[in-house]
Amino acid sequence: MxxxxxxxxxxxxxxxxxxxxxxxxxxxxxxxxxxxxxxxxxxxxxxxxxxxxxxxxxxxxxxxxxxxxxxxxxxxxxxxxxxxxxxxxxxxxxxxxxxxxxxxxxxxxxxxxxxxxxxVHPWVALVVVVVFAVAVLLTRWVAAGSIFGALAMIVVAVLIWTGHAPGDVWTGLWLMGIGLLILGRHKNNVVGWWRQRHLP
Known part of the structure; x- marks a missing residue:
């Protein structure tokens, strides 16, 4: 270069x-x-x-x-x-x-x-939007949609690596990385939800 x-x-x-x-x-x-x-x-x-x-x-x-x-x-x-x-x-x-x-x-x-x-990958964006929308409709919680949308990115990354979805190793790494980043940004939401469900 x-x-x-x-x-x-x-x-x-x-x-x-x-x-x-x-x-x-x-x-x-x-x-x-x-x-x-x-x-x-x-x-x-x-x-x-x-x-x-x-x-x-x-x-x-x-x-x-x-x-x-x-x-x-x-x-x-x-x-x-x-x-x-x-x-x-x-x-x-x-x-x-x-x-x-x-x-x-x-x-x-x-x-x-x-x-x-x-x-770069409209089909992945469509998957994420559908998962996000379903999660929000079921939970009435936008953060839940974001969390499940991020999980969908990670699942797609795994599917790419295992040959069940189109893309190369870099595509999978990219989706995995940004999916984990979004999950990390919602750490407080996850912790708050867990405490609400499991603490007296």
Whole structure:
């Protein structure tokens, strides 16, 4: 890899990270005179935006967060191939989760992850959306949809590795990695649910 290629990769990853770092929920809330950090769950993501600002704004934020993952990943995939798309997609998700514009804070990365997957593997995104929707309908809990959606990514990764779904080892590693990342971001939700179910 020559110096020009290294610079192109570095520039692409930095651009994706900064795009991911832009936080529509916080920006829209400020325009409406609200502070998401001190309202609802305090999370600067689509779910809390919908809770604090209203469902319409939650949907708007969700769509914008999806686009943050979709656009960079789609462009990188078409220009440089799937491996570049995987790297750019992770950069966008990491930017959303640990935004320098929010002093290292950020959302849980679910919508941006969905966008990244949609940009390179739409069929996997469809599986994740279906699992997410069914889980939310059954539990009435958005976090449950996110958790089961992440588990679906991990299952697809295993199916790829065992030859039961299309894709190579890197596709499986990518899906496994972002699935575990999303699960990690929902650790407190899982712990809270467990305590509620099993502690007196």
């Amino acid at each position: 020559n110096a020009g290629s290294v610079l192109a990769w570095a520039g692409g990853l930095l651009a994706a990270f900064l795009i991911g770092s832009l936080n529509p929920a916080t920006m829209i809330a400020r325009l409406l005179g609200k502070d998401l950090a001190s309202s609802g769950s305090g999370n600067p993501g689509a779910t809390n935006a919908g809770r604090v600002l209203g469902r319409k704004w939650g949907v708007v934020v969700g769509v914008l967060d999806v686009l943050k993952g979709l656009v960079p990943t789609f462009v990188a995939g078409h220009l440089f191939g799937a491996h570049a798309a995987y790297a750019v997609g992770i950069a966008a998700v990491l930017g959303h989760i640990w935004s320098p514009f929010l002093k290292g804070r950020g959302g849980k990365g679910v919508a941006t992850t969905l966008g990244a997957i949609l940009g």
